[in-house]
Amino acid sequence: MRKFARLALVGLSAAVAANAVAAEPAGRSPAASLSFIAGPINAEDLLLVPGTRWVLASGAPKGGGLHLIHADRKEWQSVFPQEPAGSKWDKQAFGSCPGPLDRSKFVAHGISLRQAGDKTFNLYVVTHGARESIEVFGVDAAPAVPVLSWKGCVLMPAGLAANSVTSFADGTILATVLIHPDKSWSDMLGGKPSGGVYEWRPGTPAFRLLAGSELAGNNGIEAGLDGKSFYVAASGSQTIVQFSRTNPVKVEKTARLKGYAPDNVHWDVAGRRLITAGMLDDEPACGGPPVAVKGGRADFSCPRGYAVDAVDPATMAVTSLARGTANPLLSRYATALVLDKEIWLGPSSGDRVGIHRDR
16 A cells, blocks of 8 residues: 655644744745655655656665656655566566566666557666665556556676666666766865766676776766767766767867756756756855765765755756755755755755755
8 A cells, every 4th residue: 555645744843833833944046945854764856757747756765766756746655666576577677687676675776768668668777785786676667656667677797886777768867977086086076086977788798988088087878869979977077967878088068067066967847957056155154065084975964955946958058946055954965856836856865855846
């Protein structure tokens, strides 16, 4: 039986009551406000299931996996393939996958959707915990609530953890690695190449590094609509970079962002612009940009404001969609989804999804 939770009924009544007070000052201008859908843990990535009002969200706690959130009712549920484990395993496409996923250890990170049929999609999920892999699910969007079924996986190379994922119509999967084992957060924050893009093609045994794709913090990734290019958010250099699939050694175009490190990047619902988001560098209460390094990692513990931008793929011109000041109830902004007059904000840590509205 599916279990739903409303904003005010998630076992966090005290926190939700505080949200109502804290939400109003969150906008950087008086014309904006920030509210919350409390409950989903670490909803690091957000995607609208096309043709529905359901938003898919990743979830990082072990066993959390994936969430579905209704865009209008603001109800949510944790989901996993409703079919018995392995019952729809596509062994022809994913024969090298060692077997069905262990839900109890399932940690979902970046996600990506691709149309497979009239109302069906393939969902690609960066996975940790159970194994370092890209897990592939079928999504049937015909029922009132979309139904997921596990189809297979592609393991990441030994010692590597993926961050974000995308795919092409021919079945090719691309995944980013933020920081290679021989690199550090200091390298990334200093603008030095630290990660890369890895490619898997159907019929091949494993992912391979695309030479020339190494950037300062390969983070979000999105396939070009023409199937000939792909886009990567480079957190360390604060850019969105366009690569050619046939010659990734040569950068085709670059969009330069201001004041924040981009995290995820996705097409908007209309498929016209790329949407990216991240935490603001200039947060006076935090002492400036998050460049302090503790134990080899950047210190993001101080709450920061958010930035959401749109990038024109033809010109790489950047348009600001939203800015917001720090709010102690939500930080670590990783993704943005523009829905009607709302901008949904997914964090890499925390127990809620933010919703930015212009008054």
